[in-house]
Amino acid sequence: MAVIVLAGLVVSCLGGVLAYFAPALALAYRATGQATAVPLPHPTHGASSAATVTGGEAFTVLLLGSDDDQKFANANGGKTIVTQSMILVRVDPVTRHAVMLSIPRDLWIQLPNGAYGKADQASEFGGPPGSVAAVEQAFDIKIDAWVWVGLTGLIRLIDYMGGVDVVTSQPVMDDYYPADIDSKDPYAYERVAVLPGPQHLNGHDALQYVRSRHGDLQGDFGRSERQQQVLMALKAKARYIKPEDLPNLASTFNGELQTSMSLTQIRNLLPLAQAFDNPNQIQHVILLPPYTASKTIDGQDALVGNWSLILPLVHQYFGYA
Amino acid sequence: MTRRLSAGRIVVLIVFLLADALVGLGVYRYLGAHTGARLFQPQKPTDPGQQHHSGPIAELPGTLYLASEGAIYRLHHGDFSLVLPAGGWTQPAVTPDGRSLIVVKRQFAFSDLYLVSSGGQIQAQLTNDASKRYEFNDWAFYPRVTPDGSMLFFDWDRPKDLQATYNVTLKVWSMPLGNPNAARRWTTPTAYTGGDVQPLPLSSTQLVYTRYLRDQQGNVHSELWLTTRPDLTGLLPGHPLTTPEDDCGQAALAPDGKRLAMICTNGGQTTSLEVATFNGTALGPPLTLVGDLQAAEPAWAPDGSGLVFLAPGNLAGDFQLFWIRVPARLPSATSSTPSGTTRARPTPSPSAPPAPVQLTTNLDFDATSPIAWHA
Numbered sequence: 001m002a003v004i005v006l007a008g009l010v011v012s013c014l015g016g017v018l019a020y021f022a023p024a025l026a027l028a029y030r031a032t033g034q035a036t037a038v039p040l041p042h043p044t045h046g047a048s049s050a051a052t053v054t055g056g057e058a059f060t061v062l063l064l065g066s067d068d069d070q071k072f073a074n075a076n077g078g079k080t081i082v083t084q085s086m087i088l089v090r091v092d093p094v095t096r097h098a099v100m101l102s103i104p105r106d107l108w109i110q111l112p113n114g115a116y117g118k119a120d121q122a123s124e125f126g127g128p129p130g131s132v133a134a135v136e137q138a139f140d141i142k143i144d145a146w147v148w149v150g151l152t153g154l155i156r157l158i159d160y161m162g163g164v165d166v167v168t169s170q171p172v173m174d175d176y177y178p179a180d181i182d183s184k185d186p187y188a189y190e191r192v193a194v195l196p197g198p199q200h201l202n203g204h205d206a207l208q209y210v211r212s213r214h215g216d217l218q219g220d221f222g223r224s225e226r227q228q229q230v231l232m233a234l235k236a237k238a239r240y241i242k243p244e245d246l247p248n249l250a251s252t253f254n255g256e257l258q259t260s261m262s263l264t265q266i267r268n269l270l271p272l273a274q275a276f277d278n279p280n281q282i283q284h285v286i287l288l289p290p291y292t293a294s295k296t297i298d299g300q301d302a303l304v305g306n307w308s309l310i311l312p313l314v315h316q317y318f319g320y321a
Numbered sequence: 322m323t324r325r326l327s328a329g330r331i332v333v334l335i336v337f338l339l340a341d342a343l344v345g346l347g348v349y350r351y352l353g354a355h356t357g358a359r360l361f362q363p364q365k366p367t368d369p370g371q372q373h374h375s376g377p378i379a380e381l382p383g384t385l386y387l388a389s390e391g392a393i394y395r396l397h398h399g400d401f402s403l404v405l406p407a408g409g410w411t412q413p414a415v416t417p418d419g420r421s422l423i424v425v426k427r428q429f430a431f432s433d434l435y436l437v438s439s440g441g442q443i444q445a446q447l448t449n450d451a452s453k454r455y456e457f458n459d460w461a462f463y464p465r466v467t468p469d470g471s472m473l474f475f476d477w478d479r480p481k482d483l484q485a486t487y488n489v490t491l492k493v494w495s496m497p498l499g500n501p502n503a504a505r506r507w508t509t510p511t512a513y514t515g516g517d518v519q520p521l522p523l524s525s526t527q528l529v530y531t532r533y534l535r536d537q538q539g540n541v542h543s544e545l546w547l548t549t550r551p552d553l554t555g556l557l558p559g560h561p562l563t564t565p566e567d568d569c570g571q572a573a574l575a576p577d578g579k580r581l582a583m584i585c586t587n588g589g590q591t592t593s594l595e596v597a598t599f600n601g602t603a604l605g606p607p608l609t610l611v612g613d614l615q616a617a618e619p620a621w622a623p624d625g626s627g628l629v630f631l632a633p634g635n636l637a638g639d640f641q642l643f644w645i646r647v648p649a650r651l652p653s654a655t656s657s658t659p660s661g662t663t664r665a666r667p668t669p670s671p672s673a674p675p676a677p678v679q680l681t682t683n684l685d686f687d688a689t690s691p692i693a694w695h696a
Contacts (some may be wrong), residue, residue, distance in 0.1 A: 005337065007343045008337060008340075009340075009344055011341070011350070012340075012341040012342065012344040013344060013345065013348050015342070015345040015346030015348075016346065016347065016349040016352075017346070017348055017349075017352070019349055020348070020349045020352045021351065028693050031661075037331075055347050063622055081531040087691075096667075133660065151472070162362070162363075162637040162638070162639075163637070163639075164638065165615055165633050165638040166590070167586055167589070167590045167591070167592060167615055169534050169541060169586070169588070170514055170515040170541045170543070171490075171491055171514075171515025171516055171518060171533070171694065172515060173460075173478065173489035173490065173491070173515050173516070174487075174489065175486060175487070175489050175491075176457060176486070176487065178437075188457065189427075190430065191430040191431070191455075191458060191460075193432075193462075193478075195462065195689040196515065196518060196531075196533075196543070196570065197570060197571060197617050197618075197688065197689060198584075198592055198615035198616065198617040198631075198632070198640075198688050199617070199640075199688040200633070200639055200640055200685065201687050211457060214487040214489075215487060215488065215513060215515065216513065217512075217535065217539060218539050218540075219512040221539075222541075229590060232590070237638065240636055242355065244352045244353070244355045252346065268339035288538070299584070
């Protein structure tokens with residue numbers, strides 16, 4: 001009789017645990033391991049896979065951020081998502097050193113269909129794997145994994161973590177900031193005024209800070225710098241997240257997170273993330289002039305890369321394909 | 322062959338199943354109650370348990386006004402009370418007689434300045450920045466009254482740059498307190514920097530403000546700028562008090578008028594709270610009181626003995642109120658420091674600087690809102 005009672009209690013406990021973590025398990029099933037390769041017209045190496053992210057050897061991850069609305073619906077009625085943020089991260093677990101390189105969204109590169117266009121358009125060809133393929137080819141590097149977060153996912157994540165602390169470098173004023181998150185009109189504008197100095201930003205304000213670019217003469221470069229600031233602030237906050245937060249985080253993302261990494265790989269990386277607690281361990285790189293130059297191509301404002309400068313820089317930090 | 326359960330056994334079975342269900346539910350709720358996110362929930366200053374404080378916070382002289390989540394709170398001898406309820410209120414400035422506040426009310430696409438009694442009664446709307454035409458809405462921020470109480474300095478994004486509508490910059494303006502129609506622009510900011518902010522009127526004709534500028538690489542920096550006359554042409558009268566590399570702002574003048582506190586970032590993600598002597602035209606070598614923190618919005622005690630400031634003070638990173646005593650002797654200006662052209666690097670205190678004292682722990686003050694402090 002005692003055995004039956006004990007077994008019943010154990011089963012009940014397990015049932016409670018299982019019910020609690022069910023949303024996280026569902027997210028893990030839906031969002032991880034999405035490594036669909038996109039063929040390249042002139043492949044320089046094999047298509048990417050998540051196989052080499054182990055937490056033991058140096059690896060490269062492409063972080064992608066974009067909206068997921070229907071604003072850019074293509075002729076076939078499908079979504080044509082452009083990537084608003086692309087950050088390459090190289091992590092060396094042995095030396096405990098990381099490099100973050102922001103790829104300008106207007107950088108003119110070869111897209112997976114063989115034509116040339118802005119880097120942010122690469123995701124039109126198969127989603128994040130399309131971006132991975134185009135970046136690998138342009139920079140002649142090997143990307144081991146990618147992580148995509150939607151804009152509303154970023155807002156919800158920051159709010160769930162209680163906001164982030166950032167020192168905003170200047171007043172970020174923008175009268176034409178896209179109000180496509182809260183508005184039914186995807187082309188609506190709103191006025192943004194993020195005041196300067198140290199402050200605690202909620203998700204909505206943090207997104208305004210990293211996404212605004214009209215008032216910044218450095219345009220996408222200034223925005224890239226702000227994105228890296230908020231990413232670092234998020235990383236600092238993430239150390240307080242416990243396993244018990246996973247179900248709530250899963251609900252928070254609600255389809256706004258995808259990655260090519262498997263659950264096992266993510267689990268291996270978690271202790272590594274904790275080890276990066278010193279800002280000096282992380283180096284930030286932005287492809288300002290002379291690495292890039294503005295040019296109008298096919299009526300579009302684009303950035304042309306000075307590849308003889310870019311490639312040595314990138315290979316120095318990210319290795320070769 | 323079936324065996325019929327006795328009533329007693331059925332009761333035992335039901336109790337057993339209920340106990341199992343309760344255990345499962347208990348485990349579920351236990352896990353839910355132990356998330357890291359529970360750390361990140363600040364309280365309001367007037368919530369039970371937060372309203373009355375003893376200890377160092379109760380020893381602060383006079384009355385402080387602080388903004389938190391769109392509301393304005395009064396802090397007097399350790400007691401918090403509500404002045405203006407949540408509604409976009411921020412950046413209170415107190416008039417020299419202490420009877421009124423000038424407060425910013427921020428809404429979706431614009432903000433306005435209001436004259437409010439110290440008890441929270443709205444007395445007048447000083448700007449009218451709402452417009453039915455989206456592009457004609459205006460921002461007004463950072464009100465500050467002159468020491469004689471006659472003029473109000475503040476930030477406005479008027480006039481608009483109609484030739485380059487992406488160039489939205491804040492400019493410093495002044496207006497007589499009783500005559501909003503006589504507003505006058507004081508600065509012409511550098512384009513695409515966000516503008517000139519945080520006016521600190523030393524008198525009705527002398528102004529310190531934070532000026533944003535770009536270096537040759539296009540990076541934006543800030544410097545404290547001293548001027549004595551309005552600039553409508555961009556000729557930039559006056560001179561800098563700090564260098565662009567120091568990225569200083571948020572100036573606060575001591576009641577004796579001879580010391581200036583400021584926040585400097587050196588372009589990084591931490592700040593230092595520095596104090597320097599001020600002779601009316603130039604700063605002496607600054608003394609770093611607090612470094613490697615995200616300190617913000619220093620405000621002098623009415624007796625000049627120290628400063629309060631805001632900085633992250635709990636795991637959530639919410640900004641809390643801190644106090645630090647300012648050493649009686651500050652590094653003095655040297656003759657080799659050209660007046661107003663450069664600033665010596667911060668110097669260590671002759672003795673160890675006093676340690677800051679954290680006064681609150683679980684509140685959430687607005688770190689972009691200056692603290693008003695009246696005797």
